[in-house]
Amino acid sequence: MTDGLTLREVIESDLAVLYEYECEPEAIQMAAFTSEDPTNHDAFTAHWKMILAAPTIIARSIVQGDAILGSIMSYEESGCPEVTYWIGRKHWGRGVATEALTLFLQSVDTRRPMRARAAKDNIASIRVLEKCGFQVIQETRGFANARGTEIEELELELAEREPD
16 A cells, blocks of 8 residues: 655655656556657756756655655646656556545646546556546547557546635
8 A cells, every 4th residue: 555655846866766667668668658768868867857947847756755656747738737647667556646646636736627648558547547536538649659659648637626
């Protein structure tokens, strides 16, 4: 289970673990929409330096005790906030993504509606998003660098908050 799971701002020393997770072949295949070469350390570092410096990106490390389990963030895409996460392979199947997304949505002030995307065959990620209230709004196709081909992708949306 995920007792003691917390979110905190990403710090530079987290990047080595996050890079290791983002190089896992199974995770790359499942995520599908990655950079051209997800194992390029220089590109990874440059990308994360941009993320950490951007005032409009909210990035958090998913932590349990001293262990970094992954990352979660929101950023602006076509005028709408979008959420994304990456969990280390060894932490899959324990509810980490669901709990992290729940905590993120509760603790971070982001506009709604909020969107997310997942490869249509990434059933685990789609299930996480749906458990957290996201609903599929459209199906598209896009080029997936990790698979070297165009694949089906789902766009999901978390609706406006209900007024208090």
